[in-house]
Each structure stands twice: as structure tokens, then as C-alpha cells.
Amino acid sequence: MDNFIKIDNFSRLTPYTTLFWQGTVVTVMLSLCTVAIGFVLALILSGMRLSHFYPLAFLALDKDGHKMEEGWRATLGKANPISFIATAYVEILRSTPVLVQVAIIYYGVFGSLIELPSFTFLGFIKFERFFPGVVALGMNSGAYLCEIMRSGIQSIDGGQTEAARSLGMSQLQNMRYIILPQAIKNILPAIANEFVVIIKESAITYTIGVQDIMSAVNAVRGATFIIIEPLLVATAIYFCLCFPTSKLIAYFERRMSRGDRR
Amino acid sequence: METGDKLIEVIDLEKHYNSGTIKALDGVTVTINKGDVMVVIGPSGSGKSTFLRSLNLLEEPTGGAIIFDNVDITKKKYRDENGKWVKVNMDLHRQKMGMVFQHFNLFPHKTIMENMTLSPIKVKKVPEEEAKKKALELLDRVGLADRAEAYPIQLSGGQKQRIAIVRALMMEPDVMLFDEPTSALDPEMVGEVLDVMRELAKDGMTMVVVTHEMGFAREVGNRILFMSDGKLLEEGSPEEIFETPKHPRLKEFLSKVL
Numbered sequence: 001m002d003n004f005i006k007i008d009n010f011s012r013l014t015p016y017t018t019l020f021w022q023g024t025v026v027t028v029m030l031s032l033c034t035v036a037i038g039f040v041l042a043l044i045l046s047g048m049r050l051s052h053f054y055p056l057a058f059l060a061l062d063k064d065g066h067k068m069e070e071g072w073r074a075t076l077g078k079a080n081p082i083s084f085i086a087t088a089y090v091e092i093l094r095s096t097p098v099l100v101q102v103a104i105i106y107y108g109v110f111g112s113l114i115e116l117p118s119f120t121f122l123g124f125i126k127f128e129r130f131f132p133g134v135v136a137l138g139m140n141s142g143a144y145l146c147e148i149m150r151s152g153i154q155s156i157d158g159g160q161t162e163a164a165r166s167l168g169m170s171q172l173q174n175m176r177y178i179i180l181p182q183a184i185k186n187i188l189p190a191i192a193n194e195f196v197v198i199i200k201e202s203a204i205t206y207t208i209g210v211q212d213i214m215s216a217v218n219a220v221r222g223a224t225f226i227i228i229e230p231l232l233v234a235t236a237i238y239f240c241l242c243f244p245t246s247k248l249i250a251y252f253e254r255r256m257s258r259g260d261r262r
Numbered sequence: 263m264e265t266g267d268k269l270i271e272v273i274d275l276e277k278h279y280n281s282g283t284i285k286a287l288d289g290v291t292v293t294i295n296k297g298d299v300m301v302v303i304g305p306s307g308s309g310k311s312t313f314l315r316s317l318n319l320l321e322e323p324t325g326g327a328i329i330f331d332n333v334d335i336t337k338k339k340y341r342d343e344n345g346k347w348v349k350v351n352m353d354l355h356r357q358k359m360g361m362v363f364q365h366f367n368l369f370p371h372k373t374i375m376e377n378m379t380l381s382p383i384k385v386k387k388v389p390e391e392e393a394k395k396k397a398l399e400l401l402d403r404v405g406l407a408d409r410a411e412a413y414p415i416q417l418s419g420g421q422k423q424r425i426a427i428v429r430a431l432m433m434e435p436d437v438m439l440f441d442e443p444t445s446a447l448d449p450e451m452v453g454e455v456l457d458v459m460r461e462l463a464k465d466g467m468t469m470v471v472v473t474h475e476m477g478f479a480r481e482v483g484n485r486i487l488f489m490s491d492g493k494l495l496e497e498g499s500p501e502e503i504f505e506t507p508k509h510p511r512l513k514e515f516l517s518k519v520l
Binding site for chain 1: 318320354356360361363370371380381385386429
């Protein structure tokens with residue numbers, strides 16, 4: 001273990017600059033697409049989890065139309081299949097490793113079930129590898145974002161709903177005018193943090209051959225047998241992506257909390 | 263201002279939890295007439311708040327009936343005169359019952375003006391200009407016209423509660439329900455809220471008030487209900503309740519609070 005880092009090894013990396021540059025573009029694209037998919041998915045999922053869909057509610061009504069409080073009919077009446085599906089999805093996605101999910105999506109779903117067209121876009125991004133990566137990461141972050149949104153909605157004091165409903169607003173109007181505007185403000189920082197997490201987590205897609213920053217490191221290693229120096233370059237790039245993003249988030253967070261002390 | 267016209271009929275109302283082992287309401291029967299100022303008193307946990315919240319179904323009763331506008335609103339649906347099933351539209355009934363909460367529950371992300379006009383505009387489809395004009399009139403009545411563009415966080419507790427009262431009045435309710443409106447206030451702010459309520463009673467508004475303010479109950483109420491353990495133990499005029507209480511539990515309660 002004489003010299004851990006050799007300065008002149010960095011100069012040997014110069015021929016691979018484009019590889020790192022392309023990797024950075026892929027990572028940013030991957031993160032943006034993942035957030036978009038995850039956000040839409042999370043909206044749908046949290047809507048499902050908080051839905052009031054009780055197809056068997058009629059079972060829980062007694063003969064003069066009162067709602068029963070206990071018994072098997074009351075239990076069935078409270079069953080909400082839509083919420084159950086969403087909850088099951090979230091719990092499964094949160095309780096399994098991303099690495100496994102990415103592999104299953106790439107080798108399982110897009111490897112055998114669905115055939116993807118093979119082409120490159122932006123000149124160097126291989127669609128048939130990029131797309132499964134985005135889908136897998138999007139499905140994963142959708143589960144996490146769903147939990148953020150749900151907790152944001154549930155963090156609003158129950159008195160707000162009571163006040164809105166007692167003024168004659170429907171549950172939908174209550175959500176739209178009272179609960180969501182307050183909840184979204186509360187969860188924006190958490191959503192933005194999730195974005196930083198996604199940038200870092202996207203590194204895992206190099207295992208399915210997405211040409212992100214990590215895969216550039218691997219390519220350099222394979223060609224030159226130097227490992228620490230390209231890893232340090234990758235570290236620097238990830239830091240340059242994540243640190244300004246989280247600083248930006250902190251700035252907006254401060255600005256919004258200033259509004260609270262009007 | 264008693265009229266004797268029935269407004270809300272509560273029949274044998276029950277609210278049970280845990281298979282009936284806990285009875286928050288245990289067979290309450292009472293009729294609320296137009297113009298009544300009905301004050302509900304009783305120890306903590308006696309079911310007063312549950313009773314009030316049941317009236318506009320923030321709590322769902324497990325038995326009994328609340329007849330309002332000739333409809334039993336505790337049921338999800340009922341048969342009309344042609345024998346057809348009709349769904350009970352709770353939102354419609356709630357519009358006619360204003361509710362004032364212990365913790366005000368103003369919408370913190372809206373200005374006072376928006377707090378007051380949101381529901382009339384969105385629910386009753388009142389034109390914005392008209393709603394604003396009415397809001398200003400009401401704000402003027404409670405002496406807060408200059409705070410229309412303020413946010414709830416800028417107001418004191420007493421001011422917030424006065425806003426909560428006029429916000430409920432914006433919907434032109436048939437009855438106002440007050441759930442311990444002064445319990446979360448500093449002692450010196452209690453008076454300003456009670457003054458607004460006193461005014462309201464004088465104008466003939468039907469009110470149901472859950473409160474610990476015995477002085478207010480005595481002075482403004484025309485009927486007093488005494489509840490304990492989910493049961494309605496005694497009902498009468500303020501004189502009957504405070505001068506000649508009959509039930510031993512009421513005597514005990516009054517000896518502690520007066």
C-alpha cells in the first residue's frame with residue numbers, strides 16, 4: 001500500500017472525460033424521469049389509500065338504514081379494496097431492496113413479458129436499458145412519495161375537516177380547498193429530499209447496464225485497471241449534483257416557513 | 263324568543279363504543295324549538311359534546327333518530343312518500359347548522375375574508391361580491407372589520423372565536439351549535455365572545471350551547487339540559503335548574519361549580 005491515490009492516474013482518465021460527461025447527463029435524466037413517474041404514481045396511490053370506496057357498505061346498514069357498529073357485516077362494510085391494493089403495493093415496494101426490484105423489472109418484466117424497441121436517444125442513451133431503469137426507480141419512489149403525501153394529508157388537524165364539513169363542504173371540496181393546500185406546503189421539503197435520494201439511488205441502475213456515472217467508473221476500471229481515482233471523480237460529480245440541490249431545497253424551506261410567521 | 267315550532271327532534275339518541283360497553287350517549291330525547299337558546303351543562307365526559315356533535319353528524323350515532331327538516335338525518339337513506347329509497351344529503355343539512363368549535367378551527371392558509379366567503383361561494387354559489395359585502399357587514403357587527411385581510415395567526419383567541427362565529431353565520435344557518443366556545447380562551451377574552459353570543463340570542467337565533475359558563479347559561483339560556491354519563495338527567499328553565507334542582511347528581515354538580 002504505497003501511494004493510495006496517484007495524482008498522475010487522474011491524467012490517465014482524460015481520454016474518458018466524455019464517458020463521465022455522458023454518465024452525468026444520464027443520471028440527471030434518470031432522476032428527472034423517475035421523479036415525474038414517482039410523483040404521478042404517488043398521487044394515484046395516496047388517492048387510493050385515502051379513498052372512501054366501500055362496495056359492501058350496504059351490508060352494514062340495518063333494516064331502518066342505520067350503520068351497524070360491530071359484527072361481521074360491519075367489518076365487511078368497512079372493507080376498501082382500492083385502499084388495500086395501494087397499501088399492499090406500498091408495503092411490498094418499501095420492504096424489498098431496490099436492487100432486487102430493478103433486476104426483476106429489467107430481467108423479468110422487460111426481459112420476457114414486454115419487448116422494448118432497441119434504439120438510442122440523445123445520441124448515446126440506450127432506450128432498452130434506460131427505460132426499465134426509470135420504471136423500476138419510479139415504481140420504488142412512487143411508494144415512498146405516496147407515504148410522504150399520505151402523512152402530509154393526515155398531519156392536518158382533524159378540526160379543519162370538521163370545520164369545512166360543518167360549513168356544508170363536501171369531502172371533495174374539503175380536500176381541494178382546505179386540506180391539500182395546507183398539506184402540500186408541509187410536504188414540499190420532504191418531496192424535494194426524496195429527489196436528492198433518487199439522484200443517489202439511481203447509481204444502482206448500472207447493474208442493468210444503464211450508462212450512468214457508476215457505469216463510467218466501471219468502464220474506466222475495465223480499460224485501465226485504476227479504480228480509486230475514477231471513483232473519486234464519481235463521488236465529486238454526485239456531490240456536485242446533490243449538495244446544491246439540497247441547499248436549494250433548504251433555501252425554499254426557509255422562505256416558506258417565513259410565511260408561517262406572518 | 264320561544265316560538266314552540268319544532269326545529270330538531272332528538273329521539274332516544276345513542277352512541278355506543280366497543281359493543282355497547284361504553285355509552286357516550288344513552289338514550290337522549292329532547293326537542294329543540296325555533297328561537298330556543300338551549301344550554302347543555304354537565305361534568306366532563308358526560309356526553310355533552312358528543313350530543314352536540316351528533317346533531318350535525320360529526321359523530322355518527324349508533325341508534326335513535328334526529329329529525330331535522332322532516333328527515334331522520336342519522337340514517338344513510340330513507341323511503342320517501344312514494345316508497346323510493348332516497349339518500350340523506352348530509353352536506354345540505356350541515357349547511358343549515360352552523361358549528362363553532364372549542365379550538366376555533368379557522369383555516370390558517372386563508373385570510374379572514376376568505377375564511378368567511380369560501381363556503382358561501384363554493385357551496386351555496388353566492389356571487390363573490392355579495393358574499394364579501396355580507397362578510398364585511400358581519401365583521402362590522404363583531405367589531406373586526408379592519409381585520410378582513412389578516413390571517414388567523416395574527417388574531418387573538420377571542421378574535422378568532424368571534425370570526426368563527428360569523429363564519430358560521432355566513433351560511434345563514436337555522437341553528438347554531440356551540441361546542442365549549444370559551445373553554446380555550448384566556449379569561450379576559452371570554453367576555454367578548456359571550457357578548458357576541460348574547461347578541462345572537464337576542465336576534466332570535468336558535469342556539470345549542472355546550473358550556474361551563476354557568477353565568478351565561480343562567481342569563482341567556484331559556485332551557486337548560488343537565489347531562490351525566492350519557493344520560494339527560496334533568497331539563498328545565500334556568501330558574502328550575504339553578505334554584506330548585508331535583509336530581510341529586512345535579513345538586514352535587516352545582517355545589518361544585520357555583
